[in-house]
Every structure is written in structure tokens, then in C-alpha cells.
Amino acid sequence: xxxxKVHDVRFHRYDGPRNGRLAALWSMIRxxxxxxxGAKRGWKAKVIPIALTLVAFFPALIVLGLRALFASSISDxxxxxxxxxxxxxxxxxxxxxxxxVVTPELLCPDRRDGTLALYFATAISRTxxxxxxxxxxxxxxxxxTVLPPAILYAGNVLxxxxxxxxxxxxxxxxxxxxxxxxxxxxxxxxxxxxxxSLTGRRAFAVGGYLxxxxxxxxxxxxxxxxxxxxxxxxxxxxxxxxxxxxxxxYPVAPDSGDPSNTAWVLVWLGLIAxxxxxxxxxxxxxxx
Amino acid sequence: xxVWPVYRLTLRALLLQRRTILLGLxxxxxxxxxxxxxxxxxxxxHHFRFYSHLVQELFVPTIAAVVALVIGVSAIGDERxxxxxxxxxxxxxxxxxLIATKIAAAWTATLVxxxxxxxxxxxxxxxxxxxxxxxxxxxxxVALATLAYCGVAAWLSLRTxxxxxxxxxxxxxxxxxxxxxxxxxxxxxIAAYGRALVAERLPEAAAPVVGxxxxxxxxxxxxxxxxxxxxxxxxxxxL
Numbered sequence: 001x002x003x004x005k006v007h008d009v010r011f012h013r014y015d016g017p018r019n020g021r022l023a024a025l026w027s028m029i030r031x032x033x034x035x036x037x038g039a040k041r042g043w044k045a046k047v048i049p050i051a052l053t054l055v056a057f058f059p060a061l062i063v064l065g066l067r068a069l070f071a072s073s074i075s076d077x078x079x080x081x082x083x084x085x086x087x088x089x090x091x092x093x094x095x096x097x098x099x100x101v102v103t104p105e106l107l108c109p110d111r112r113d114g115t116l117a118l119y120f121a122t123a124i125s126r127t128x129x130x131x132x133x134x135x136x137x138x139x140x141x142x143x144x145t146v147l148p149p150a151i152l153y154a155g156n157v158l159x160x161x162x163x164x165x166x167x168x169x170x171x172x173x174x175x176x177x178x179x180x181x182x183x184x185x186x187x188x189x190x191x192x193x194x195x196x197s198l199t200g201r202r203a204f205a206v207g208g209y210l211x212x213x214x215x216x217x218x219x220x221x222x223x224x225x226x227x228x229x230x231x232x233x234x235x236x237x238x239x240x241x242x243x244x245x246x247x248x249x250y251p252v253a254p255d256s257g258d259p260s261n262t263a264w265v266l267v268w269l270g271l272i273a274x275x276x277x278x279x280x281x282x283x284x285x286x287x288x
Numbered sequence: 289x290x291v292w293p294v295y296r297l298t299l300r301a302l303l304l305q306r307r308t309i310l311l312g313l314x315x316x317x318x319x320x321x322x323x324x325x326x327x328x329x330x331x332x333x334h335h336f337r338f339y340s341h342l343v344q345e346l347f348v349p350t351i352a353a354v355v356a357l358v359i360g361v362s363a364i365g366d367e368r369x370x371x372x373x374x375x376x377x378x379x380x381x382x383x384x385x386l387i388a389t390k391i392a393a394a395w396t397a398t399l400v401x402x403x404x405x406x407x408x409x410x411x412x413x414x415x416x417x418x419x420x421x422x423x424x425x426x427x428x429x430v431a432l433a434t435l436a437y438c439g440v441a442a443w444l445s446l447r448t449x450x451x452x453x454x455x456x457x458x459x460x461x462x463x464x465x466x467x468x469x470x471x472x473x474x475x476x477x478i479a480a481y482g483r484a485l486v487a488e489r490l491p492e493a494a495a496p497v498v499g500x501x502x503x504x505x506x507x508x509x510x511x512x513x514x515x516x517x518x519x520x521x522x523x524x525x526x527l
Contacts, residue, residue: 211350215351
């Protein structure tokens with residue numbers, strides 16, 4: 001005799017806990033961040049973000065490793081061989097590639113797979129969505145902009161002959177490290193998301209983001225050396241804008257002939273503002 | 289070997305897209321740059337030095353690389369994403385012929401965007417000093433480098449779901465960073481061989497890594513090997 005069983009598979013009202021808008025937003029931020037870093041995906045999706053994150057830590061780890069192993073046999077003062085102000089410049093290319101890989105992942109799949117309408121059918125508004133994605137871009141970026149120099153600082157404190165004295169002497173470096181990292185992360189997050197919002201295909205967002213950062217940098221560099229009064233064209237170095245902005249937070253004078261720190265900060269602000277406007281424009285209407 | 293109906297359809301699909309306009313704008317960047325130079329060059333500026341920097345630092349390693357990469361990936365990647373590649377492989381054409389056709393179409397589309405930009409840039413930047421060799425050597429460098437990039441892009445689009453990301457990592461991290469200061473690393477750089485052909489006439493920006501004949505052989509070999517690997521992948525990978 002065959003026994004049958006009838007399952008109740010009708011639609012039901014959701015009667016679980018309702019955590020509100022902030023919980024929905026946090027859930028989106030959390031999963032967007034993790035997905036951009038390759039969570040819940042194959043190992044191939046994880047390799048590039050993880051490898052780039054590790055590379056961003058290399059300079060700090062190498063210096064601290066040398067201090068741990070060979071401090072007595074190396075004559076140079078290893079504590080000052082890698083100034084905090086130079087860290088952004090040294091790993092700038094790695095941060096750029098990390099941003100180019102990670103930020104399109106946050107927006108393009110939503111547009112391409114048609115999940116935007118599903119998001120907007122929940123407690124998340126369009127403004128929440130954009131803010132959430134900006135935060136989701138910032139979190140992984142802070143991993144490569146703030147954490148490596150912070151590890152270097154912590155290591156320098158540990159290796160210092162007088163740790164407390166080192167902290168007293170370098171107190172100002174703590175907010176500088178944080179501010180420089182946040183400035184870089186903000187720039188790459190806003191610009192990357194703005195470019196990614198223009199297409200549903202991740203491949204073209206990556207190519208467009210790369211072209212936006214690299215091409216003006218090379219154009220400005222060549223033209224500034226070859227045309228009359230071309231010095232300010234160096235400000236077209238969009239790939240270097242966040243690095244110069246980060247360096248402007250330290251008491252280091254720019255190289256002679258380079259634009260002033262104020263000029264770099266203004267370009268940084270301007271590009272972030274334009275990117276924010278692009279994001280507002282792309283997600284304001286029904287079409288988004 | 290070339291399957292002409294597939295070639296025509298692919299070329300039309302590659303050229304009649306919104307992204308082609310954006311790539312055209314990217315390809316026009318050197319023209320704009322040469323125009324600014326033509327209008328506001330410093331007194332006594334060395335035109336060939338400027339043009340050499342333009343081609344060796346901007347055109348070959350960045351503009352040509354990105355345009356060829358995006359178009360090369362699109363030639364096969366779009367068919368994979370849309371599911372039309374099944375119809376293509378169901379035809380009685382050899383895998384090698386199909387991949388060679390796709391690479392040829394991508395290469396043609398790339399050259400349609402890049403060659404006019406190169407010629408106009410030369411005319412603007414060199415003013416009255418322009419001669420055929422100052423256009424032909426850079427054009428040869430761009431043509432062969434983009435052929436190799438298209439081959440690599442087509443192969444990558446069959447081997448991975450993230451061909452542009454991997455291509456960008458190669459162009460930016462390897463060619464743009466490591467290969468610029470490590471002499472032996474430049475031997476594994478497509479752009480370096482393209483620049484070697486450019487440097488035959490315009491050595492002002494950088495000396496060539498090899499002579500023109502080895503550069504031609506290596507770039508052609510890269511295109512041929514990636515074409516063969518692509519055909520192999522087309523027969524083996526899950527589409």
C-alpha cells in the first residue's frame with residue numbers, strides 16, 4: 001500500500017521577528033561586503049581579493065620581520081625606514097587594483113540579475129541602498145588602507161626600546177593613519193561605485209574604472225612636461241589623487257614643481273562630489 | 289580557416305554596441321592629447337620625443353591593451369553569457385577555425401578604433417615633421433600587440449569567468465608595474481614587444497627590449513598559441 005503525505009505549501013504571512021530598516025540595511029552591507037570578498041563563492045573568486053589584501057600588508061610585515069630577525073646586524077634605523085606618510089604611495093597600486101576588482105562586484109550583479117527591484121520592495125529605500133553600498137565598499141577598502149599602516153604602528157610600538165615614549169612621540173600619527181586610510185577608501189569607494197552604476201556588466205565596469213584612473217594620469221603626466229603652463233595638468237593623475245591627499249595629512253612638503261597639497265585635496269573633494277551626484281542620478285528614478 | 293559569416297556577424301556585433309562608443313572615446317584620448325600639444329607646446333619642444341612618449345607610455349601599454357582586452361573578451365564572452373555559443377559550436381566548423389575567426393573579428397574591430405586615432409595623433413603631434421615610418425612602425429607595434437592581446441583575451445574568456453579582471457591584473461600589475469623596473473620581467477610583457485617595434489623609429493621614450501624581428505615573431509607566436517589554447521578550451525570546458 002502506498003502511503004501519501006500532504007504538505008502545507010501555501011503562501012503564509014511572515015511571522016518571524018521584524019528587525020526593522022536598520023537591520024535590513026546592515027544585512028545588505030554585511031553580505032555585500034562578504035560577497036565582494038568572495039564569500040559563498042568558489043575559491044577562484046576569493047583568491048584575488050585575499051592575495052591583494054596580503055600584498056598590501058607586505059611592506060609592514062617585511063619591515064617588522066627584519067626588525068625582529070636582523071635588528072642587530074642591519075645598520076640602518078629600521079624604525080624609520082618606512083615612514084607612515086609613504087605607506088599609501090608604496091601600496092597605492094595594490095589598493096587601486098583591489099578597488100577595481102571589489103567595487104564593481106557590489107553594484108553590477110544587482111543591476112544585471114534584476115535584484116534591485118527586490119531590494120526596493122523591502123524596507124530598504126533607494127537612499128538606504130546607495131548608502132549601504134558605499135559602506136559595503138568602504139569596509140573592505142579600509143582593510144587595505146588603514147589596517148596595514150596600523151599594524152606597522154603597532155609593531156613599531158612593540159619593537160621600540162621605550163614603547164610608551166614611542167607612543168607619546170607619535171601620538172599624532174594615529175589619527176593621521178586613520179584619516180589617510182579613510183580618505184583613500186572614500187575616494188576609491190565613491191568613484192568605483194559611480195562608474196559601476198553606469199553598467200550592469202562587471203567586466204566593463206572594471207575596464208571603465210581602470211581607464212578612468214590610469215588614462216588621465218598618463219595624459220596629465222606627459223602633457224605637463226610638454227606644454228606651456230602645464231604643471232597643473234598633473235592634477236589629472238586621478239590614480240594618484242587619493243595618495244597625495246593621504247600624504248597631505250602628514251607634515252611632508254610636496255616635491256618642488258608638484259601641485260600644492262590643497263590642490264590635490266580639492267580634486268579629491270571634487271571627484272567624490274561628482275561621483276556622489278552620479279550615484280544619486282543613477283538610483284533616483286524608476287529605471288534603476 | 290576563417291569562417292566568414294561568423295566573422296561578419298561578430299564584427300558587426302562588436303562595432304554596433306554602446307560600449308564601442310565608449311571605447312572609441314577612450315581611443316580618442318591620444319588625439320585630444322596631441323591636439324592640446326599642437327596648440328600649446330612649449331617653445332622649442334621636441335615633437336618626436338612627445339610623440340614617442342604618447343605612443344610608448346599611453347597608446348600601446350594602456351589604450352591598446354584595454355581596448356583589445358575588452359573587445360577580445362566580448363567576442364566570445366558575450367556569446368557565452370547569452371548562450372548563443374552553443375549554436376556556434378553546433379555548426380560543422382572546426383574549433384580552431386571558430387576561435388581564429390573570433391580573434392580576427394576582435395582584432396579588426398580593435399584596429400578600426402585604434403589606427404585612425406594613431407594616425408591623427410601623429411599628424412597633430414609631429415606637424416610638418418611627419419614621415420611614413422613615424423606612422424608605420426607605431427602602427428605595426430599597435431597591430432601586433434593588439435593581435436596578441438585579442439588572442440589572450442579570447443583564451444581567458446573561455447578559461448575563466450573573470451577574464452577582464454585577470455587581464456587588468458596582468459596589464460596593470462605585471463606590465464605596468466613589475467615589468468617596468470625588472471628587465472627580465474618585461475620579456476613576459478606583450479606591451480614591451482609592441483613598444484619594441486615602436487622604438488625602432490621612436491626610441492626617445494624607452495629603448496627596445498628586443499629587435500623588431502624577434503618582437504614580431506614573439507607577438508605572432510603569442511597570438512597563435514592562445515588561438516590554439518582557445519580552440520582546445522572550446523572543446524573541453526563547460527560552456
